[in-house]
Amino acid sequence: MADGYNKPIPIPQPESDYYWEGAKAGELRLRHCDDCNQAYFYPRNICPECGNNNTSWIVASGKAKVHTFAIVHRPPHPGFMDDLPYVPAIVELEEGPRMATQLINVTPEPEAISIDMQVKVVFESITDEISLPKFEPA
Amino acid sequence: MPVMDRLKAISGSAAIVGVAESDRFGRTPDRGPMELHAEAGRNALADAGIDKSEVDGVFTSGGYSTYDIAEYMGIAPHFTDSTSVGGSSFVIHIAHAMAAIEAGYCEVALITYGQTGRSDRARGALNLYGVTPGLPNAQYEAPFGIIGPPIAYSMAANRYMHQYGEDRTREAMANVAVSTRKWANMNEKAHFYDTPMTFDEYHDSRWISWPFHLLDCCLVTDGGAAVVITSAERAKSTRKGGVAILGAAEGHDHAILHQMPDLTRTWGRNTGPQALEMAGVTHSDLDMAMIYDSFTYTVLVTLESLGFCGPGESPDFVANQRTAPGGDFALNTNGGGLSYAHPGSYGIFTVLEAVRQLRGETGERQLDDCKLAMAHGTGGLLSSTGTVVLGRE
Ligand SMILES: [Zn+2]
Secondary structure, eight states: OOOOOSSOOOOOOTTTHHHHHHTTTOOOOOEEEETTTEEESSOOOOOOOOOOSSSEEEOOOEEEEEEEEEOOOOOOOGGGGGGBBEEEEEEEETOOOEEEEOOOSOSSSSGGTTTTEEEHHHHHHOSSEEEEEEEEEO | OOOHHHHHHHHTSSSEEEEEESSSSSTTTTOOOOHHHHHHHHHHHHTTTTTTTGGGGGOOSSSSHHHHHHHHHOOOOOOOOOBBBBBBBHHHHHHHHHHHHHHHHHHHEEEEEEEEEEHHHHOSOOOOOOOTSSSHHHHHGGTTOOOHHHHHHHHHHHHHHHHOHHHHHHHHHHHHHHHHHHHTTTTTTTTTTTTOOOOOHHHHHHEEETEGGGGGGGGOOOOEEEEEEEEEHHHHHHSOOOOEEEEEEEEESOGGGGGOOOOOEEEEEEEEHHHHHHTTTOOOGEEEEEEEOSBBHHHHHHHHHHHHSOOOHHHTGGGTTSSTTSSSSBBTOIIIIIIIIOOOOHHHHHHHHHHHHTTTGGGGGHHHHOEEEEEEEEETTTTTTEEEEEEEE
């Protein structure tokens, strides 16, 4: 674990362990329904569209555009105190689904970030098991 | 889909006969939430003139199940409902109470609420972070610092600004903050009763999570509230008579923020039209609306979702202090979650104020000839909504 990392850390669950193994290996893995022929997020064994189990995994390109963001000035949790201001975001992946993330390597000012800007995934290692998929300008 | 013919058949079959806050209200460092539930419950029953022994349906949410509250109060109900979908739960309970009464499961329904958001902070009793490891939020939002309503709602608001214009949205948010404060200045129970707000104070308040200033965000207070419901027939013999439940609707379309289908439309798009149709009325028939104002943006997105105006039109709808006292659209006349009270889950307070306006009990801020009101709660991260249409002859 990175020294002093005191933010919430994901605990892999039965339907997400492969997702988090992927993130640790530098892959953004998405669930894909082979009946609906579309990817979805977050990982679930059962397709939220059709309800079938005919699902597989694909590796996302990591390319996305910003769907929305905020610039946080008051920490919601003590672990984020030293990160202020930081930029939580929702991005729309090239494959279609949206996911929540954080934008990094951006100036945390409204003028410096724009909705629809192109971004790409980067993995930030926070523990031996977990790397978080964050996004930076493409 | 809801079966409208059957809903119309039970429109008005039940009535709200008692409403109350807890005696201790605003800041209660020496009181726990259960006492506030019980105190408000006792007060609402007194308002109705109904003895506790007659309560046979209990409804609650916000960290307690009905058996917790009923045990505390010494009630053993025959009907129980702990539906818990955030701050809208207590509005949704009204539909459930009406359905239960109509079906014969109970005759006197008591909905209680109590939270001490303000004092919990001081005593470290609050789970401020809302992170439960087994829920998707803990893996897919919280690790990125998307924790709690201000950040999530501000992200939705930024999307709205992108689609419909930042400057006019900002002006609308300011209009909501200032107009709501003016109503609070007429409500002696309001946290900000004695404190006016100028537009400059709004724009100069510090950033919490851009695009939200501090004054875009609801209060964090302590308090309880309760509502008593019975059949329309039985309501006639209660102390104040009944306020008829004419329409009621509920639902949700996501739990965590990034799963929301459209950050600029809530499930109110269904509950608003459904509740109005069930009541057999339209938007223009309403004399007032109580809309859960967790944030200024919540009001804008909800006005549009409920159908008071079209997508992107709420900045025009609230322009020029139209929703302030004396304006031609009476909105959040108690001062709202923004300026009256917000112990954690505010939804029930929209009902209290609507009932009091319909009864003519609101003193300085009383609307003329108020006969038909809407109360609307939003819960979670713009996730769930409950809408009721209430009326008095
Ligand atoms: Zn499918």
